[in-house]
Amino acid sequence: MLVLAVVGIGAWQLLPSQDDNNKTITVGTTDAVTSLDPAGAYDAGSWALFSNVFQTLLTFEPGGVEPVPDAAKSCVFEGGGLKSYQCRLRDDITFPSGRKMTAEDVKYSFERVKRINSDVGPASLFSTLASVTADDATTVTFHLRTPDATFPLKVATGAGSIVDKEAYPARSLRTGDGVDGTGPYTLTAYTVNRKADLAPYRNYKGYLSGTGRPIELRYYGDSRKLSSAWAAKQVDVATRTLPPGVLSELNPSDPKQRVTVSDSSETRNLYLNTRANSPLNDVRVRRAMAWLVNREQLAVKVYKGTVDPLYSLIPTGITGHTTSFFDTYPTQSAKKARELLLQAGVSVPVRFTLGYGRNRGAGAEEAAELKQQLEASGLFKVDVRGYEWTDFQKRWAAGKMDAWAVGWVADYPDADTFGSPLVGTGSTMSTGYSSKAVDHLIRDSQQYPDRARAASDFRGIQADVATDVPLIPLWQRKEYVVSTEDVGGGQYLSDGTGVFRLWRLNWI
Structure with a gap:
């Protein structure tokens, strides 16, 4: 189970002031929105917005590991084989157009994600989904190819966002700056890379008992710009992420601000192109790299101790975590790396490209340190x-780089989210890596409703990944949220469940 460890909260008064119900809370972030269409985005910034403007059949409570009904009244596996999953919808949900949501909308939403199959979309998350049927107006059944106990978790993610079938094209992504969802907020205005204005959706019906305050999400091109906006008091809340130097100096006892630091399941890996046309195709070259990476130095020098070194695919705090890379490559060794390259018969130095997303945290500094x-x-x-x-996303999806560093925010609180999307055949990270053994272990792990029983499969996956090295784990983030002294609820924004709870922010 994930543990939410919050510090610096003190005795906050979390009761909202009735006088401030309609006063907008401004939230600053560096997470970018790549698409307003759920079929075309599989990134933290887009999903943060989706979890507020769209509904899913299920959702997660703060700190929860089991999904609870939202647009659905109930969802259950039928027949005992984990291959047929049925949900019964609420009958009182309406889209902004006034049309009532039905099972056909749910069927349509899932089918179009798979049909469009965007290079940077979430279709891979539904690899076990064979078909969807709308049995009647409020009953939808998902038919799975193989048993998948994790399917309810996937339904609760941004990939499961329910769209109005009359407002979204069946075979292409919707363009423009509009959103037709039934979440706790409506998107009233949107400017790409600048801001999103959110107003409470008064017709929302679902898990929440009520909607939150009006929100203005402001998007900043890099962490320094966000830091400047925070210092200039242009935002009430700053999250994901301020520069490491600023984070390391935050003072929870400062009466002029509220600081929360929580455990996070966000990881960052160096992904390696295993295709035949890459200089990193030979596994011995990739193992040589693993012998040279110094995570501790990276965490201290670049991130000022605001991240923790990571030694495996699955982070700490998630059932199944091991330290497979530490066990296999316990210390830096140029000697062992040289021996591997000699065995591979490659010319030294091995030349390759290392890509990173510009203006994404300390990406440039990290790349320079790895170099x-x-x-x-x-x-x-x-x-x-x-x-x-x-452009960075499209390049890694097309295999146009030899190595690239990318952060990964857990889609849901289970080790499975670090399996198929990252190291399964056809993974989202497009490394070209394919292992029958790993794929088999991933499928085996999905058969257990009791997720603790899957731990041995996850240990096997991590051991194989440390041997095959399609990626090199770098670090695990700590979650920081800073707000002004009169804004509460920041500790609920992000907790590893994949839900960004803007509705929990309030004036105090």
């Missing part, structure tokens, strides 16, 4: 290249 660590041995020559975020 220094790898080149210090004389065994590698690294060409570092930064790209605008959307």
Whole structure:
């Protein structure tokens, strides 16, 4: 079970002032929205917005590991085989057009995600979904190819956002700046890379007992710009993320601000292109790299101790976590790396490109540090290249880089979210890696409703990943939220469940 460890809260008064019900709370972030269409985005910034303007059949309570009904009244596996999952919808949900939501809308929403199959969309999350049927106006059944106990968790993610079938094209992504969802907020105005204005959706019916305050989400191109906005009091809440130097100096006892620091399941890995046309195709080259990466130095030098070194695919706090990379590569060793490259018969230094998303936290500084660590041995020559975020996504999806560092926010609180999307055949990270053994372990792990029983499968996955090295784990983030002294609820914004709870923010 995930543990939400919050510090610096003190004796906050969490009762809202009735005088401030309609006063807008301004939230600043560096997370970018790549698409307003749920079929075309699989990133933290887009899903943060989706969890507020769309509804899913199920959702997660703060700190919860089991989904609870939202647009659905109930959902259950039928027949005992984990291959047929049925949900009964609420009958009082209406889209902004005034049309009532039906099972056909749910069927349509899931089918179009798979049909469109966007390169940067979430279709891979539904790899076990064979078909969907609308049995009547309020009953929908998901038919799975293989038993998948994690399917309810996936239904509760941004990929399961329910759209109005009359407002979204069946075979292409919707364009423009409009959203037709039934979440606790409506999107009243949107400017790409600048801001999203959210007003409470008064017709919302679902898990929440009520909607929140009006919100203005402001998007900043990099963490320094967010820091400047916070310092200038242009935002009431700053999250994801301020610069490491600023985070390391936050003072929870400062009466002029509220600071929460919580455990997070967000990880960052260095993904490696395993395709035949990449200089990293040979597993011995990738293992050599694993012998040279110094996570502790990266965490201290670049991130000022605001992240923790990570030694496996699955982060700490998630059932099934191991330290497979520490066990296999316990310390930096240029000698062992050189021996591997000699066995591989490759020319030294091995030259490859390392890409990162520009204006995404400390991406440039991190890339520079990794370059220094790898080149210090004389065994590698690294060409570092930064790209605008959307272009960066498309490049890794097309296999146009040899290595790239990307953060991964858990889709749901289960180790499965670090399996198929990251290292399964056809993974979202598009490394070209495919292992029958890993795929088999992923499928096996999905058969257990009691997720603790899947731990041995996850240990096997992590051991294989440390051997095959399609990625090198770098670090695990701590979640920081800072707000002005008169805004409460920041501790609920993000907790590893994949839900960004803007409705929990309030004036106090």
